[in-house]
Every structure is written in structure tokens, then in C-alpha cells.
């Protein structure tokens with residue numbers, strides 16, 4: 001389908017937009033603005049208050065502005081000058097002469113990659129994420145856009161997003177689901193040639209399911225989102241894409257069938273041609289079935305088709321936590337797939353065998369299925385590679401653990417998204433050169449961080465910390481104003497935070513393996529650290545527990561009660577509703593980023609990378625990316641006690657000792673100029689090390705060079721075989 005056709009979906013937006021600034025239509029519906037400061041500045045310039053009130057969401061903002069306000073802007077020469085310049089940059093970005101990917105490859109349009117993921121964290125106006133997996137996928141789409149990697153994304157349009165978190169006076173998380181306001185979100189429905197919503201059938205369900213499709217334009221990368229809420233569907237099917245990660249097994253299976261099989265059909269209906277499939281985690285793994293089915297339909301037999309699909313499929317596994325790998329009971333699969341599998345010449349028995357995890361026979365494991373059906377497999381950090389090889393060794397019983405074919409590509413973050421604007425565009429640009437961002441995966445540029453005067457880094461950081469505390473107080477004030485909150489709750493939410501105190505941040509999903517209460521193990525010792533009148537320390541906690549996870553809600557309650565307790569003196573805060581916006585303020589504004597999962601459960605972790613590049617060093621157990629990232633000078637590390645009864649107590653003691661002996665004294669060791677130079681040296685080292693090594697640029701280039709190029713070659717070879725007539729002309733479709 002032509003891009004023109006798809007874009008028709010936004011032509012009727014903002015009917016009150018004057019012709020002179022009509023380009024804003026395309027700009028608001030392309031998340032390009034979210035990682036280009038000149039884009040954000042343009043909207044601020046259009047209407048500062050409107051930008052603020054819309055929660056930094058230009059679609060909402062334009063919908064709220066009346067025709068008169070827009071007319072004024074279209075006649076304002078100052079605004080127009082900026083408008084013209086930003087539009088020129090935007091258009092230049094969208095149609096570049098070359099790109100990193102094209103520079104080293106052939107015929108990019110013939111070798112696209114389809115990327116399937118159950119969640120995407122792109123912007124807080126699009127709540128299609130639960131945590132790290134989603135942000136990784138969102139950051140990746142942006143990075144592929146920047147590098148010109150020809151990739152299309154596929155996922156779900158969850159109208160209920162993830163839960164909006166509120167915490168009751170006694171510390172119990174109450175999740176309220178917030179309906180996505182589609183009209184005010186930067187997404188639009190994909191229309192067919194007649195201008196009606198495109199609809200795609202999934203035959204696996206009985207009665208067949210109708211999917212509609214939404215699109216998010218992420219720079220040059222398109223993300224298609226499946227929506228099952230069509231009126232044509234029966235009510236129990238309409239809710240399939242309602243929300244992320246339902247606890248109900250059957251619903252979960254239906255979601256995964258729709259994401260994988262339905263997703264592949266959506267791309268086919270859209271005419272999106274791709275030669276490589278990249279599965280982000282096991283949820284969308286059924287997409288390989290649909291790819292195989294298409295080839296069988298075109299005349300191949302099952303084993304030829306599955307081999308071809310395997311040789312062009314990349315699979316990334318994301319978790320060493322056993323419960324993180326979806327598994328289903330056989331009868332459920334039989335219920336849904338027994339009439340579908342024969343269409344690809346695959347018996348139920350063989351299919352179930354492909355999902356067998358020898359450690360847990362009797363259930364169908366999505367990760368095992370994905371591992372067997374992809375030629376390129378990877379974990380997300382060096383350590384996670386080791387753990388995954390040993391975890392999945394039973395699938396390769398003849399190979400020793402270290403030869404199990406699971407490679408690794410360490411995660412990275414999209415630096416333009418996570419870097420503070422002033423730090424990146426004022427300070428780094430001045431000291432590292434205007435073009436630092438374009439080549440920021442090269443370590444040599446980052447050596448120049450040493451040249452930035454300590455005073456500049458320090459003053460900038462304190463401004464960010466003040467901003468964070470101001471935002472936290474603003475949230476608390478709004479909550480107080482809304483009514484229904486008790487004073488103790490407001491105290492717990494951070495109103496007593498002190499911008500001069502050393503501030504630790506712990507913000508992540510509340511899951512027991514992440515040990516959100518570890519810092520609270522020995523409250524007496526902790527309080528002595530926090531309430532030292534000469535060298536005070538404070539901790540800001542944030543994070544959501546999964547709605548069905550009672551144990552994690554209890555951990556959250558424990559944190560909240562510690563925050564509420566008068567004897568903590570307001571030096572522990574729990575900030576509600578951790579989302580992308582709050583994450584931005586936190587990773588820019590705290591002094592130390594704390595991470596203390598039970599090793600080796602944190603496959604990678606990415607929030608510490610976001611903090612580090614902003615000059616916020618990490619204090620973490622040696623697990624995930626920190627094993628690669630820690631160099632002795634760019635933060636703090638402890639190795640983690642052995643599994644045993646005393647493990648948590650020992651690990652907490654390691655943290656207290658680091659705080660008492662190293663971290664607190666260093667922070668408060670001020671020079672005559674009032675600047676803690678030793679501390680600033682650690683900040684600079686965190687920036688210098690993180691910038692090049694844990695950037696999504698490095699990650700996306702690695703995926704391309706390690707996997708995509710080879711998989712593309714495999715696809716090309718098949719194509720040539722076909723063209724040379726080895727195989728009957730109608731045997732292969734496009735793949």
C-alpha cells in the first residue's frame with residue numbers, strides 16, 4: 001500500500017490549521033519532534049501554556065487551540081521563521097541522501113526487517129509499555145530511523161494502556177486503567193484505498209477475527225499497531241488487545257496468536273515487503289508460522305519453508321526469570337491451532353515438540369519455540385548470554401554449554417531521547433563539537449568530556465535536581481488539591497525533599513527479583529545515614545507493581561510506609577505513577593541511580609544507562625549491563641552475596657557500607673569553590689564510559705552487522721535461485 005494512502009489518515013486532522021502552517025499536521029503525527037529539541041521548541045513557541053497543559057503532546061495541543069490562536073501564529077513572522085527552519089530540517093531528515101545503513105548495503109528497499117514486539121515505550125502520550133522491554137523496543141525504532149535501517153515495527157494498540165497508579169493512605173497500590181484518548185494521541189488509523197479503516201482477518205479464531213490497524217510514524221520508521229476493538233468482532237474478541245499482559249492464560253494465548261499470526265497478515269495486507277523477521281521476546285513468535293504458511297501456500301513443502309524462514313529470523317530473549325517465559329497448556333493450543341496447522345503441513349505433534357522445554361515437559365514454551373525457529377538468537381548482555389546458554393542448553397543436548405548457539409547484543413539507549421536538552425545541546429555541543437551526536441558511538445569524542453569545567457557540570461546537575469524536586473512537589477500539590485489524600489500520604493510523596501541533600505533514586509518496576517525493599521533491610525542503620533544533620537541523604541522511590549502481583553504490591557506498601565513514617569523525616573519519598581515523563585526527570589536529576597536485583601536476574605537493565613549518560617553514576621550489584629559498564633571509576637559496585645538466608649542482609653550491608661565509606665564522604669567533600677571535584681570526576685567518567693558503549697547506535701549497528709546482513713544475504717540467495725530458474729517461478733512469494 002502506498003504511503004500516500006496511509007497518510008490520508010491524517011489529512012482530515014486539525015481542520016482549523018491555516019495553510020501557511022499546514023506542515024504542522026505531518027510534524028505532530030511524527031514522533032521525530034520528541035527527540036529533536038528544535039521540534040519541541042517549535043511547539044513551545046506556538047503556545048507555551050498549551051504545551052504545558054497538553055502534557056507535552058502536540059496532537060492534543062493543536063486540538064485544544066482554537067482557529068484564532070492558530071491564525072495568529074500563521075501571521076507571526078518570528079514563529080514562521082522557526083517554523084520554516086524546523087520544517088526544512090524535518091524534511092531533510094525524512095528524505096536523506098544517504099544513511100549509515102545504505103552506505104554499506106545494496107537495494108535497501110528489498111531487504112526490510114519486520115520487528116515484532118508486544119510493547120513499545122515511545123512517549124508518555126502512548127502508554128503501550130510496562131517497562132524495560134518496551135523502552136528497548138521504542139528506543140530501537142528511533143535508532144533505526146536515525147541510521148536508515150529499513151525496519152517496520154508491529155505491535156498492539158492497547159486502548160487501556162498500562163495501569164495508572166495510585167497508592168491509598170495505607171500504601172496499597174490501586175490501579176486505575178486510563179483509557180487512551182485516541183483522538184489526542186499521535187496515532188492514526190490506517191485506511192484502505194476507499195478511505196475506510198483497513199481491516200484484516202485472522203482466520204484462526206472462530207468466528208474469524210477482524211483487525212484494524214493504527215500507525216505511529218517514528219521518524220522514518222513506521223510502527224503498525226493492531227486493534228481488535230472493531231464492531232465486527234464478538235465481545236470476547238473485542239477485548240483481546242484491551243491491555244498489556246493480562247494474567248488470564250487463554251486471553252494471553254489469544255493475544256499472542258493475534259500479535260504473531262495476525263501481525264504477519266497485517267503486514268501482508270499493507271504490502272509491507274520484508275525479508276527478515278526480528279522477534280523481540282517470545283510473545284510474537286507465532287509470526288514464523290504465518291510466514292511458513294505463506295510459503296507453503298506458494299508451493300513449498302513444510303521443511304523447505306521452515307528452513308527458509310529460520311534462516312531469515314532473528315530472536316532476542318530478554319529474561320532469565322523463568323516466569324518471564326510464556327508457556328501454555330497443550331489443550332489450549334489444540335483448541336486454537338488444530339485447524340490452522342494443517343494449512344502449513346505441520347502436525348500438532350511436531351508443533352508441540354518445537355515448543356518443548358525439556359526442563360518442564362507438558363507445556364508449550366514460546367521461548368523454546370522461538371529458539372528452534374530462528375537462526376540468529378541473542379541475549380541482551382554478556383552475562384545474560386552466559387545465563388541463557390546454560391538455561392537453554394537442554395535444547396542442544398549434544399553441545400557443551402558454552403557452544404550453545406545464543407549470542408548476545410548488549411542493550412543500549414537512544415541517546416537523543418534520554419539526554420537532557422541543555423546538557424546535550426548546550427554543554428556537549430560546546431565542548432565535544434556540534435556534531436557529537438552524529439558519531440556518538442565513537443569513544444574518542446567522549447574523551448572531550450574531561451574538558452568541561454567542573455563548575456558547568458555541577459551547576460547544570462543542580463538545576464536538574466531542582467527541576468526534579470519542583471516537579472515532584474507539583475504532583476503532590478495537585479494530589480492534595482484534588483482531595484481525598486491524607487496529610488501523611490502527601491508527606492510520603494516527597495514534599496520534604498531537600499535539593500541540597502545527596503539524593504538516591506530507585507525507580508523501576510516493582511518485581512520481587514528487583515528487591516525494591518533491599519535498602520530498607522536495616523532501618524536503624526539506614527536512618528542514621530539519612531538523618532545525619534551534616535551530611536543528609538534522601539531516597540526517591542517510584543515504580544509500579546503488576547496488577548495481579550500481590551507480593552510486589554506488598555513490597556510497594558513496605559516502601560510507602562517507610563516513606564510515610566515520621567522517623568524517616570521525609571527523607572524517603574515514594575512518587576506515584578512512574579512513567580516516561582517521570583523517568584526523564586529522575587534520570588536527569590537524582591545524584592545516584594540505585595539498582596540491586598538478585599543476580600543474575602537482571603538481563604540487562606537500561607535505566608542506569610539513561611542516568612549515566614546524564615552524569616548520574618550508578619550504584620549497582622554486578623549484574624546485567626553493569627558487569628560490562630563498571631570500570632571502578634564511573635560509579636559503585638558490589639558483587640552480591642551467595643544465595644542463602646543472609647543474602648539480602650549481606651547485600652544491604654554492602655550498600656550501607658559503600659554509602660558510609662565512599663559515596664557520602666565524596667559527595668560532601670567540597671573544594672574551596674563549593675564544588676565537590678572528586679564527585680564531578682565520577683560524573684564525567686559515567687558520561688564518558690556510557691556515551692559510546694551503551695548507546696542504541698552501537699546496539700543497532702551490532703544487530704545489523706551480526707544478524708541482519710547475513711539474514712538478508714540468505715534471503716537474497718533464495719531470490720537469486722528463483723530468478724535463475726532453479727525453482728519454479730511461482731514457488732516463492734516475496735519474502
Ligand SMILES: *Cc1c(COP(=O)(O)O)cnc(C)c1O
Nearest residue numbers: 131132508579580583605606607
Ligand atoms: C528505562 C525505563 C524502564 C526500564 O528500566 P530498567 O532499568 O530496565 O528497570 C522502565 N520504565 C521506564 C519508565 C523507563 O524509562
